[in-house]
Amino acid sequence: MASGSATSGSSGTKAVVTRFAPSPTGFLHIGGARTALFNWLFARHHGGKYLLRIEDTDRARSTDAAIEAIFDGLSWLGLNGDEEPVFQFARSERHAEVAAKLLEAGQAYRCYLTSEQLAERRQKAQDERRPFRLDSEWRDADAAQWPDDQPYVVRVKAPRDGETTIDDQVQGPITVQNRELDDFIILRSDGTPTYMLAVVVDDRDMGVTHVIRGDDHINNAFRQLVILRAMNEIEGGWEDPLYAHIPLIHGADGAKLSKRHGALGVDAYRDEMGLLPDAVFNYLLRLGWGHGDEEIISREQAVEWFDITNVNKGASRFDLAKLQNLNGHYLREASDEYLADLVLPRLVAAGYPDADKALLARAMAELKVRAKDLNDLAEGAVFLFAKRPLTMTEKAQKLLTDEARERLAAIHERLSGEPEWTLEALEANLKAMAAELELGLGKLAQPLRAALTGQTTSPGIFDVLVLLGRDESLARITAQAGEHTETQA
Ligand code: GLU
Numbered sequence: 001m002a003s004g005s006a007t008s009g010s011s012g013t014k015a016v017v018t019r020f021a022p023s024p025t026g027f028l029h030i031g032g033a034r035t036a037l038f039n040w041l042f043a044r045h046h047g048g049k050y051l052l053r054i055e056d057t058d059r060a061r062s063t064d065a066a067i068e069a070i071f072d073g074l075s076w077l078g079l080n081g082d083e084e085p086v087f088q089f090a091r092s093e094r095h096a097e098v099a100a101k102l103l104e105a106g107q108a109y110r111c112y113l114t115s116e117q118l119a120e121r122r123q124k125a126q127d128e129r130r131p132f133r134l135d136s137e138w139r140d141a142d143a144a145q146w147p148d149d150q151p152y153v154v155r156v157k158a159p160r161d162g163e164t165t166i167d168d169q170v171q172g173p174i175t176v177q178n179r180e181l182d183d184f185i186i187l188r189s190d191g192t193p194t195y196m197l198a199v200v201v202d203d204r205d206m207g208v209t210h211v212i213r214g215d216d217h218i219n220n221a222f223r224q225l226v227i228l229r230a231m232n233e234i235e236g237g238w239e240d241p242l243y244a245h246i247p248l249i250h251g252a253d254g255a256k257l258s259k260r261h262g263a264l265g266v267d268a269y270r271d272e273m274g275l276l277p278d279a280v281f282n283y284l285l286r287l288g289w290g291h292g293d294e295e296i297i298s299r300e301q302a303v304e305w306f307d308i309t310n311v312n313k314g315a316s317r318f319d320l321a322k323l324q325n326l327n328g329h330y331l332r333e334a335s336d337e338y339l340a341d342l343v344l345p346r347l348v349a350a351g352y353p354d355a356d357k358a359l360l361a362r363a364m365a366e367l368k369v370r371a372k373d374l375n376d377l378a379e380g381a382v383f384l385f386a387k388r389p390l391t392m393t394e395k396a397q398k399l400l401t402d403e404a405r406e407r408l409a410a411i412h413e414r415l416s417g418e419p420e421w422t423l424e425a426l427e428a429n430l431k432a433m434a435a436e437l438e439l440g441l442g443k444l445a446q447p448l449r450a451a452l453t454g455q456t457t458s459p460g461i462f463d464v465l466v467l468l469g470r471d472e473s474l475a476r477i478t479a480q481a482g483e484h485t486e487t488q489a
Contacts, residue, residue, distance in 0.1 A: 016048025017207045020074075020081075021088075021199070023055045024066035027265030028073030030318070031214065031249045031257065034284040036079045038246060039212045041285070041306040043082075051206055052081035056089045057198055073266035077277050078299070086206060088198050095193035098201045098231065099154050099186050107230035108186060110152040111138045134182045154187035158226045166221055169210075169244035170311045176222045184223055196220065200227045204238050212308060215245035244308045247315045249287060254317065262320055274346070274374030276334065279327035288316040296329060328372040336364035339377060346378040352385040359384055363467050366459030383453035384467060389479050390454035399456065400480055404447035409481040410437075411448060412474060421470045427462045451480035 018039040022032050043050035054070070056062040074080055102108035113136055125132035139157060146152070158181040165175040186197040193201075199220070203211065211221070221243050232238035251261035258264075269275045282297055289312065291297065291305045331339065340361035347355035360381055367380040383390075392400070400408075411433070418429050430448075434441045445461045452464050452473060465473050 014207075014209050016043055016046040017051065017209050018043045018048065018212055019051040019053050019203070019206060019208050020079075021053040021055050021202075021213070022070050023058060023061075024063060024070055025058060025061040026066055027069045027267055029264055030266060030269070030284070032070075033073060033077060033079075033266050033280070034249065034287060035213055035246065036074055037077070037281065037284050038244075038289075038306075038308065038311065039210075040079045041302055042210060042212060042244075042308050044303040045306045048209070049082045049207075050079075051083055051208070052085035053202055053206065054085055054087050055195070055198070056087055057092075057193070057195055059089070062089075069265070069267060073270075076266065076270055077281055086202060088202060091198070091202060091205075092193055094205070095198050095201050096187065096191065098227075099193060099197060101234055102156060102186065102227070102230055103154060105230075105234045106157075107234065108154050108156045109136075109138055109141065109183075110146045111136045111155045111183070111185075112147065112150055112152045113138065133179075136183060139183060151189040153185045153189050155183040156186050156227055156230060158183050158223075164222055164225060166218075166225070166243050168218070169212075169242055169308045170247075171215065171218070171245055171313060174218065181222060181226060184226075186227065196223055197227060200224045200231075203241060204228065204231070208241055210244065210308070211241045212244040212246065215247050218245045221245070244311070246311055247288060247313065250315045250317050252317055252319055254315075257318055261318060274376075274378075275323070275327045276330045276342075276374075278334075279323065279330040282330070283323045283326050287318070288312045296326070324372050331368050331371055331373070331377070334368075336361045339364050339368065339374075342374055343377045343381060346374060347381060347385060350378060350382070352382065355381075355385045359467065363459070363463075366463045366467075369459075370457075380458070383455065383458060383464075386454060388475060390451075390476065392450065392454045393456065395456045396450035396454055399446055399450045402482065404450075405480060405482040407444060408447050408451055408477050411444060412477045412481050415465075415470075415477070416474060418470075421466065423462050423466050426465050430462075447480075448477070451477050 020032075020036040020039045022028065022036075040050045042048075052074070054067055056067070071080075071085075099108060103110070118134075121134075122132045136155065138152075139155075159178040162178050163175050164178055164181075165173050167173050184196060185194050187193055203224075225240060228238050228240060249257045251257050253261075255261075266280070269280055270277070278299075281299065281302075285297060285302055285306075286295065289306070289310055291301075291310075294301075297305070340357050343360060344355055344357050347360070363381055363384055364377070367377050371377045371380060411430070414429065414433055415426070418425060430444055431441060434444050437444075446456070449458055449461055449464065450456065452458070452461075452468060458464055459467075468476070
């Protein structure tokens with residue numbers, strides 16, 4: 001049995017292989033997405049491989065919908081695995097085979113302690129105010145003594161003396177006294193492998209060199225090393241991976257991230273919040289990792305700069321406002337075509353089935369100045385596709401006084417005669433008109449905006465005129481203008 005002092009971390013110079021191993025019991029959590037991102041970056045930085053493993057051994061809680069959501073979220077973030085994903089449950093036989101090898105080599109044993117016996121011992125320890133430590137009399141029993149007609153579990157023989165140190169790439173060295181490790185179960189009484197066994201076997205068979213995961217798994221690492229080292233003794237080739245346990249994400253208030261801090265699933269960031277994957281990627285990267293003062297970091301730069309040892313030890317705080325700011329930046333950087341593609345389905349879903357992509361793309365330059373997410377863009381674009389008569393917001397309605405309607409009629413007359421429907425021509429025309437009437441341009445622009453968009457805020461008024469085009473603009477103005485001047489409709 002591996003005992004005495006042993007430090008993990010002997011992966012040497014093998015090509016880097018990382019993995020993201022989510023349990024499909026829910027959506028892709030924002031914390032999970034960051035774990036995936038760090039695994040992806042580390043592998044890319046070292047020219048290695050990044051693999052996916054779906055840990056679906058909890059049959060009752062694993063669902064196909066969750067698997068879909070995980071693949072979907074990863075693909076949205078550009079974090080697809082480099083090979084076909086591995087499904088853990090499908091490998092149960094292989095896990096059991098390893099348990100059999102451990103049994104055969106005397107590194108594991110059949111334990112016939114019943115749950116009543118265990119409960120009694122636990123109670124006794126509690127009564128005597130000492131920590132409970134499993135000390136099964138079956139640990140040293142001879143295989144010949146194993147009854148064949150009674151239920152048993154298979155436990156691995158954990159070392160009893162010495163200590164184990166993990167040289168964690170994020171947390172630094174962590175040492176545990178081996179006597180703290182119990183002989184944990186690797187095969188249940190129904191013969192199914194436990195999670196602890198499955199992870200070790202899969203990581204080894206997938207050639208994983210670096211285990212990068214949430215720091216809630218630190219304690220598991222010590223147990224997993226027990227199996228790994230026992231197998232290495234038996235057949236060699238079961239090397240310790242390097243571990244990097246990354247801190248969890250906390251809410252802005254410092255508490256563990258939960259539903260009340262806002263959306264948790266990556267799908268909500270995409271769908272409800274209308275964020276761009278590049279913004280979420282950049283935000284997650286900066287959450288617990290940094291490169292000088294750089295805030296905006298491209299994928300290429302991230303790959304170049306990322307190092308797991310720079311990841312903060314402390315928990316990072318989730319800051320929604322910061323994420324939204326970053327998103328605003330990426331919106332402004334994104335191409336109009338790309339944004340139009342993303343906004344179009346939102347408009348269709350909002351009841352504008354005729355929304356036109358080309359027009360949307362043309363409007364994007366103006367819309368994105370004011371927007372911080374795709375919802376803002378879609379809302380801002382609604383006026384382009386609204387049908388006459390436009391529904392007015394309360395504020396817009398208020399603007400349309402009798403006087404304003406008369407001005408609209410005058411604007412209509414004037415613009416009907418405008419031969420050139422361009423930004424420059426329209427601007428010159430309306431400015432001249434305002435000057436002639438000795439009015440500020442706003443006095444014309446405000447009712448005009450209300451008539452054209454049904455709102456009191458919109459892109460620049462000349463842009464609106466150009467985007468809507470001559471016919472639609474004039475028709476919208478007519479619809480709101482004072483009736484005595486209602487000329488051509
Ligand atoms: N399936 C585990 C989880 O979702 C991760 C296990 C691991 O990374 O080793 O928390």
